[in-house]
Amino acid sequence: MTTPQHADNHRSVTLARDALGAYTATNVRGGTLAVGSGDTDDFTPVELLLAAIGGCTMIDVDHLTSRRAEPTGFAVEVGGDKVTVDGVAQMQGLSVRWEVTFPEGEAGDEARRMLPRAIRMSHDRLCTVGCTVKLGSPIATIEGRTGDDSRPS
CATH class of the missing domain: 2.20.25 (N-terminal domain of TfIIb)
Incomplete structure (x- = not known):
């Protein structure tokens, strides 16, 4: 839908x-x-892309797991290789590495059990940025005003 x-x-x-x-x-x-x-x-724009992927998926996973327990540590590292293939610059081998810890106890145990599912849900369907990158989306380029601004109207 x-x-x-x-x-x-x-x-x-x-x-x-x-x-x-x-x-x-x-x-x-x-x-x-x-x-x-x-x-x-x-x-840089590439670093912002990586930060957007990480930030988007972190927000999803944080909301899902923090309902169970407040994390004691929560970080991701997003990386990939900037390459040129057939003259086209692109990122390949994108990855998100998670470092998440929760407190000892029943609530922390519940959050730890939820974590893999939350990461999968974010990756598969919740993270708008990651899903857009995975699926690809056309980008319309619209040329607005161009030329010399110094000429009188």
């Missing part, structure tokens, strides 16, 4: 150029994030 497209389902961010290789992403809530080309400590 496909979820209908409505305005409340739409997500967007805008990016603005600050300098060569330096950009600011802004979400609709006003949050900002520096994006760079790798010459500074700002996240």
Whole structure:
């Protein structure tokens, strides 16, 4: 079943150029994030993709397991290889490595039992970012205003 497209389902961010290789992403809530080309400590687009995969699946798994017990440790490492195949840059071999611990006791035991299922549910159907990457999605490119802004209108 496909979820209908409505305005409340739409997500967007805008990016603005600050300098060569330096950009600011802004979400609709006003949050900002520096994006760079790798010459500074700002996240690169590939690192943001990896962070989005990790953040998305962490949110899912955290919500599912924390109902049982508050984790004492909760981290993921997301990685992959940036390669060029037939002239096309891409990431391959993406992986998410989990490091999650729960307290001793019945609630912690229940959360530990839930963890593999929660990870699988996130991977298979809940994590929008991961599922989009796995399934692929066309990206429409729409050219807006171009040209010399210095000419009078």
